[in-house]
Amino acid sequence: MLKGRTVLAGTAITGAAVLAAAGCSSGGGGDGGGDAPAAKVAITPANGSRDVAPDQPVVVKSDQGRLGAVTVADPKGRRAEGRLAADGRSWRTSWGLRPATTYTVTAQVAADGGKPVTSSSTFTTLTPAQRLESGMSPLEGEKVGVGMPIQLLLGKPVTTKQGRQAVERALEVRMSEPVEGAWYWISDKEVDFRPRDYWPVGQKVQVVARLTGVRAGEGLWGVKDRTLNFTVGPRHVTRIDAGKYEATVTDGGRTVRTMKVSLGKPGDDSYSGVMIAQEKQAAMVMDSSTTGNPGEYRTPTKWNVRMTYSGTFIHSAPWSTGSQGSANVSHGCVNASPADARWFYEFTNRGDVIEVTGTTRKLRFGNGPTPWAKSWQDWVKGSALGAPVKGVPLR
Template sequence: MFKDRTFAAGAATAGAVVLAAAGCSSGGGGSGGDDAPAAKAAISPANGTRDVAPDQPVVVKADKGRLTAVTVADPKGRKAQGGLAADRLTWRTSRGLLPATTYTVTAQVAAGGGKPVTATSTFTTLTPAKKLESGMSPLDGERVGVGMPIQLLLTRPVTTEQGRQAVERSLEVRMSKPVEGAWYWISDKEVDFRPREYWPPGQKVQVVARLAGVRAGEGLWGVKDRTLDFTVGPRHVTTIDAKRHRATVTDGGRTVRTMKVSLGKPGDDSYTGMMIAQEKQAAMVMDSATTGNPGEYRTPTKWNVRMTYSGTFIHSAPWSTGSQGSANVSHGCVNASPGDAKWFYDFTNRGDVIEVTGTTRKLRFGNGPTPWAKSWDEWVKGSALGAPVKGVQLSRS
């Protein structure tokens, strides 16, 4: 559970609680204790209320006194964060509560400078008809390339604009070097974040998804918060020219290796477009059955770096070394010599940028994490809120 969780606001019904009068005071000219007005507090939701919507705010209002302290806590001691108005007459939560949870409100009010007295109220939030949970990528603690997006993967579809906006508002990206970025709804069950430009190398990133208590649709509520921390590695960018049959690998803008390659033959053309290294596997079997052509080939390969969901890899291909650097003869992958493929495999981080040019087959957006296949303006239009966001400064503590 995210330690700093805060909570969202909405309408409420109040239950008035009359508090005992403040203690006696002495001295001429002032009101005695018996004359001091009774302090009161109204707590909403009222004591004993059940099936409270998690996005309904907890509101405490003081009468004949000032609030000195308010806590809203569940049985495990987890506290809802809220704010006290400047006049100390009102306190309210600021984000959603946990569903299916009992909360106790404890409020202290002081009248006329006397000793504070306490009122309490207990209520229970509703049990969702449908629960929304999430997963995230990159992996927690992973070091990634400068092109890696943040992927929030949802267990249920969020289909309404209002629900998507609520989900986006619950998301925060904290950065050691704050830059501009935006969220984009890839599908009803996935929303991705990318910076406007590639991540700065060395960037430390923390993603906070405060989904607990978020109303994401009819009967659909977020039930759990999630956090993710990752770091950004060096600026690795590889360009692959299908016409020249060359791959140029750069590190921080400096060319560190040029490799002879062979791409897809006519009819099996490789994709042209901006991709990222999605995963790495030291050994696997390339099977044409996975591309809808069973029996055409089934070949063990080494040093595989995936570029698309549909099965495009850079990998070792000792059988095509005679064509590498001069002809495109593969079934769509990028063939390299065993030595070059091993070097590239070791060099590459997930999220490194790979750009292919010179083929007639254009990369389809969504064929893997493909945030760089769209312009910045196109990407921003995919946000339910319709606007970019600035990263929040990551605390050094």
């Protein structure tokens, strides 16, 4: 806190604490009777306030002269962001404050022809009944495919429109090549962002989630900001035709490999739709008990690329090479030869696009990150704010 002699003025301006401090003046002569009056600084919340709502802005106003340095800091020295008005006579915080935290406000003003003033105030924000924790995907620093959405995962459900709007307003997507996108509430605990079309190749993306001090519901407050950085890799799109038993893999529109495959047999049909590569595992055990059919199969597999939450993978299947390219015989996965499966595993990034056609079963929205299962118009309708957003230029 800046040191100085501070006194509480005898009147208040619109309920705020009004603080004035006498400063030293240079020059000499006379008894000072001709000096201009010291500036008065009003700070909201008022000095000594407790249980302040974290989304209440801190506002500092000067009755004369431009404000100089203004800081709003907690005991650890963490400062709240703020902005000075064009006339220089008012300042306010830009984002929410940390719950259950004591803040000290200090402000300097050089009055118009008057004495320099340093003012201070202290207040404490409320302790939340519930804390809104969060996580994000992709991973920090990850290189992803052009179809990868941004996923914000919340520790508590956000059920009201007002709460969801508050969360969305706190989210900013910065891009090296700004494009249009939108947020969509997948559930009460997940909101995803996708661009209107696939990400541009080489895009650098930074997601800033200023959730601290966001009122997400009754007694539910955000307690921590998050920042995520990732990059977009090559435009990998794989098209799998169940009728032709064939997968065509492209890189930037150029076909780089054609693979014979076998999809789900009748009754175990694979999903048709636009999916993404969700994760990769070099080795795992496919167990029918995870799909509600215990005892039907339990098979070790290699070079697995997941396509759905429900357990659809592209993987090596040496036992079905005789059918690959001519018949669909799997339990719903996409079978490939060991050589093709390994190549595809090593080629693929999370977020690469996989389009399947020619089956009788349609991909269900939400069966994994499935942002491309909806039209752009329907995706925008899933935003609590009801509108797309333009990416902010990456700083």
